[in-house]
Amino acid sequence: MTLAPPLDPVLLSVIQSGLRQVATEMDVVHEKTAFSPVIAEGLDRANGIYDRVTGEVIAQGDTGLPSFIGILQFSTQHVIRLRPDLEDGDVIIVNDPYLGGTHLMDVRMLTPFHYRGRLWCYLANVAHWSDTGGMVPGGFTSTATEIQQEGLRIPPVRIQRRGEIDRDVLQMVLGNVRVPEERLGDLKAQMSALKVGARRLTELLDRYGADTVDAAIAEFKARSERMMRAHIATVPNGTYQATVYNDSDGVTFETLAIRLTMTVADEEVTFSFAGSSPPCKGPMNCPADLATSGIYIAMKHVFPDVPINAGCFAPIKVERPVGTFLDAQYPRPCAGAAAEVCQRVMEAVFGAMGQAIPERMFAAPFGTSGNFSLGGYDPEEDRRYIMYMFSGGGYGGWADGDGLTNGCSSLSIAKTQPIEVLEQAFPILYEEYALREGSAGAGRHRGGFGLNYRVRLLRGEAKAAFVMDHGVTGPAGLLGGEPGGMLAIELSQGGRRVLPPHVSKGEGYVLEVGDWIQVRTPGGGGYGPAAERPAEAIARDEARGY
Incomplete structure (x- = not known):
């Protein structure tokens, strides 16, 4: 068997930068065409490229929110599992928190990207919509006790079919939100970003060849994994624990405990939330995918030089927090999960790492x-x-x-x-x-x-x-x-x-x-x-x- 020759290091660097630039240009288009200030000025959005088989992250835009690193990956994986019927030109819209999401206001869009007649990857983005209906303008209810009170919950449905917007789905969405003209502008901004990503990615593949870029992506993943493993190896082996608290769930004025156990074993680290507070009445329940994403972001804070792709997170193992408020199940409300609970997850990781390597934390x-x-x-x-x-x-x-x-x-x-x-x-x-x-x-x-x-x-x-x-x-x-x-x-x-x-x-x-x-x-x-x-x-x- 003949092994393929290693890729030229300069070419690898150019392709890696090119993929990131595709996603970053998607970010810019998204930002410049959005209607609401939270996207256009606050930059509360992200765009990325995801593996056609595994849904794993290949590249994310340089100005995309870190909190969406794991979220868009998990969302893509759910769409691959639930929507095998997608065709070229289709665009999925979804905001379901239980399917790789955060809260209802973070609306994700995904499209299968085809190159020369075959599925090559998925392009995806997410943006915070200023409103998705519900009993409180803006969606940040603090007293909801079920997801329906928080707003319109959208499963993975086609907002575009074979290049044409589905007017029925569009009218259903706009009919359930406040200030629909602004939401329409933000929706079209997301779709425009996906179109630009497809165009730029086609140019990149035309220039370097799909097989070469595929090989480069595999190498990027392997290198990121090696870098993260090398960093983890510098942390002393052992078990470290940290407990942090959210103020309350908004309904019952009692703190919610996040009890984190971090186990470092050579080049891998495992996180467990066993013993954390049970599911709560109010909107501070957190989907498990989001809790995992919080750990990913925290680890990137600790080791910021590791390039973002799926390899970066391969040595990080997270046990599903079954039976806790960090594993939100339908119909638990989730409005505070992304911005508040996820940050406390990160704080727990910082606390555990502060015991292991305080001089670097x-x-x-x-x-x-x-x-x-x-x-x-x-x-x-x-x-x-x-x-x-x-x-x-x-x-x-x-x-x-x-x-x-x-x-x-x-x-x-x-x-x-x-x-x-x-x-x-x-x-x-x-x-x-x-x-x-x-x-x-x-x-x-x-x-x-x-x-x-x-x-x-x-x-x-x-x-x-x-x-x-x-x-x-x-x-x-x-x-x-x-x-x-x-x-x-x-x-x-x-x-x-x-x-x-x-x-x-x-x-x-x-x-x-x-x-x-x-x-x-x-x-x-x-x-x-x-x-x-x-x-x-x-x-x-x-x-x-x-």
Whole structure:
């Protein structure tokens, strides 16, 4: 048997960059053609290329959210299993959380990509829609007890058949969402990104040949696996445990425990959630695929140089968390799973790794996306609207420095939408938008600062809802560092100040002209004892007014 000659290293690098560039251009098209600010400005979306047989990730766009690394892979695998009838030119739409999803607002689209008459891969993307119906504008209900209350649940159905949009499915979707014209624009942006991906991928395969690119993909996967195994081998063998908490499920004011056991054995690491809290009544149940994706993202935080593809995650084993709130089953509600529970999964991984390799780790980040939605009617513009915003916070201190201030959530690289854009699009005014004093966890290297903002309604009437976290416990410090400040929310309704009973979660708050909401996001945990903080670092903070 004659072995094929190894691929030229330069050619390998060019093809790897070319595949990533295809996905990245999909990201750009998606961003530039979307209607809603959360996609166009906040970049809450991702695009990628997935294996035609296994559904595994081949490449993801450079600006796509890390939280979707595993999600789009798992979604593609479910579609391969459930829809073997797909043809060239078909596009699937799906937002079912139990099929590789997150929450109903994250809408995925997938299309089989054919090259020279045969299926070569799947192209897929996901975007956060500002609304998918349900009992709360924006979808972030904190009191739902079943998935139907959260919005329209879409199984894997064709939104496009052989290149033609299915008008019946389209009208069914648009008839069940608020502000349908905006949703239509976001839907078409996703479809446009898939078309551009197909065109660019065809050009790449024409240039280098399908067989060569196939061989290169196999080599990329093998190299990523070797790199991840080499990194894991530097972690001392052993079993490490960490327990973290979500504030509540929004219905019952009791904390939800994530109990993680991490076992390192040479070049592999196994994660178990045995002993975590059982399924909950409220919308903080987390699909198992999403919990696994959270572990993948956390491991990429620890070892960021490993290229993203299926090989990166091959040495990482995750036991299915059966019987816990991290294995959501129908009809459990899931609105808070992606932005809040998934980040706490990551925090548990950071905590376990902090025991194993503390000199290379960091204290806990702020750990909440700060989901805030406002839906109402603007009489000046004579239109209904839904504003969805996420906010930043502090990262944890680490061995070589202080934590990042007002960073994006640890599961994403989505950025807070510019307040000037939000004020232009919606009848609101940001009266304050500043660093949050006192929120950074003290330590030899302190955590980063959180954010303090106040938004006031200028016109009409609106309903506010929020699903946030870390309002009961602050982000943990490491090696004697102190925790970061906890999240706090306050509202003014008709001059009366209101504090949410669940601290970080609430809905149904009717706002009239002049009413406001104030949010103070958490800071990051400190690293090392505060007594060891260098005098020059203290002086620098004082000079900056921190």
